[in-house]
Amino acid sequence: MYFAALLALTPDGWAASETELDDVETLADLADLAREASVDEESVLIFIEQEDSWFAVVRVDGEEDPRIYVSDAAAAARSSYGEILLTDELLGRDPDDLDVLVDLDGTEDGEEDGAAPDDDPVPVGPIGEADLLADHGLPEKELLALSRSSALTGEAMAAVAEALGCADVLEAVR
Structure with missing residues (x-):
């Protein structure tokens, strides 16, 4: 079981919508989905949670390449959605x-x-750009601490959303 939500930054703050990933087969598909939700090429975050074993945040800003953070790469590698995120580049493979x-x-x-x-x-533990939310109010150290300290990924995602000021909108689509 998984949960996925898109959070798009708008002039009025964050707007969230639950999303289905059934038609997403590649990271490019995921980025396109985020770009469709973007307002004036502002940031769009995709939160993905898989059965309380791992979570990911994917950030898409305009036409830039997606930035990815995964709380536990080894757990994500056992998931079809995780495999989409665990690119060769992210894993440091040629x-x-x-x-x-x-x-x-x-x-x-x-x-x-x-x-x-x-x-x-595939390494156990966090992988990716832990600083991808720093300019939105969540420094790298805090994101890493949330990944390691929370027993449930849903709680970690809620804490991430709280730090970003979008906990209410994320909870509304949960």
């Missing part, structure tokens, strides 16, 4: 690195059947 040859059975050359390939592991 997408053109073709050093590993994989046989048709899914094993690396010379590897026994059933053995796992030697992939780069």
